[in-house]
Amino acid sequence: MSALHDLSAHTLIAAYRQRSLSPVEVTQAVLAHVERWEPQLRATYLLRPDAALAQARASEARWLRGTPLGALDGVPCTIKENIATRGDPMPLGTAAVEPRPAAADAPPAARMREAGAVIxxxxxxxxxxxxxxxLSSFHPLARNPWDLTKGPGGSSAGGAAAAAAGYGPLHIGTDIGGSLRxxxxxxxxFSLKPSLGRVPIDPPYTGRAAGPMTRTVADAALLMQVLSQPDARDSMSLPAQDIAWSRFSAGAESLRGLRIGLLLDAGCGLALDPEVQAAVERAAWRIEAAGAIVSPMQPFMTQAMLDGMDRFWRMRTHIDLQALPPQRRAKVLPYILAWADSVAGMGGAEVFHASQQFHLTRVHTVRACNAFDYVISPVxxxxxxQAELPSPTNDPLRPLEHIGYTVPFNMSEQxxxxxxxxYTASGLPIGLQIVGARFDDLGVLQLAHAFESIREPQRAWPRPD
Known part of the structure; x- marks a missing residue:
């Protein structure tokens, strides 16, 4: 039998209903596993075993009465640090922010509490x-459980490491250019960046999304059922919609006849690593062998689009950092300071032209995807x-060369x-990106689940030394 920390959310809910497991014993097992891993991974902030066990005892009492609070009652979860939780400081990963208790739960955290999840x-x-x-000036350096010399990626760094390491089945991150994927x-x-507005978030802004980080598509679908509930605080949230998230489980036969675009050239940024390309091409072959019609796509992003978005984000951060007192500004990572201050002399016309690259990226992305039901690519x-590096290039003047495959779909809201x-020859995982039309979140989950059933055998999850 699988260890308790490895059990899926679906399995846990079924066990609670049958009274073959209790939320208390599961939470204790997960906390013990976290204790073994955390000195190496450093994935958590505000890890509070006593508070988690108190939530688990309350959940256990509800299950014994036959009155679970919601779809996730008693299931352990984590939430990214930049999603506010009532009463907790939110430093945004930097020592420059003065930590103040959050006045209220942000929408994703509120939905998790309402559903009874154990945070x-x-x-x-x-x-x-x-x-x-x-890499953070506030948090200890987070590492990748597959290889502790490597980083987990970001910005949802701790959430990804926690999911891979088995810190329970459910984790929530955010994404504005690829920070989930x-x-x-x-x-x-597995992770899903939902359509913009599908999962309400506060504060909202263009391209930003919150979404699930899980080991399986099934658990992500269950989490979407909870996270996609409406919240008026998000001015860009989609109208409430009764989506049958439980219908995620399309089999391989559902691939037959689908028109799928294969994008191997991002059109900008770093060159595609041969091992990554080979893994994505094998995935495409398996999807095609199952009956899909896979066609190559031409690149639609350009370096000018990527550079324009980069310059605009630099200016936004530069303005934010200039507003900080000098002693706090000095605490920001030097890489971030160098990146932001590089646009100190940029004029209004340059900022305007940089801002237009967001819309241009959106138009080009939607146009390129229109010929297909879904698009697949490297992530x-x-x-x-390397874990110690802030970015793959380690160059604040070329910081976003790795997001060419992911950022267009933030701008297109898909x-x-x-x-x-x-996996690479050294055992590092490789991700396949699956993209759907705007609002077709369920279809993306269905295609991802179908691919789960035909992909090459998966390796055992990493274990602590």
């Missing part, structure tokens, strides 16, 4: 979420990189998932 901890992130690594790819887990052009499709 084990918050998970770590880099400064302001602006790095695809676990990149760490999911590098840690071998990242390279496998996981749902996009990462599902493991293979």
């Amino acid at each position: 084990l901890a918050k998970t770590t992130m880099p400064d302001y979420g602006m790095l695809s690594s676990g 990149l760490p999911a790819s590098w840690c071998g887990i 990242a052009p390279i496998p996981a990189f 749902p996009a998932a990462s599902v493991n499709c293979g």
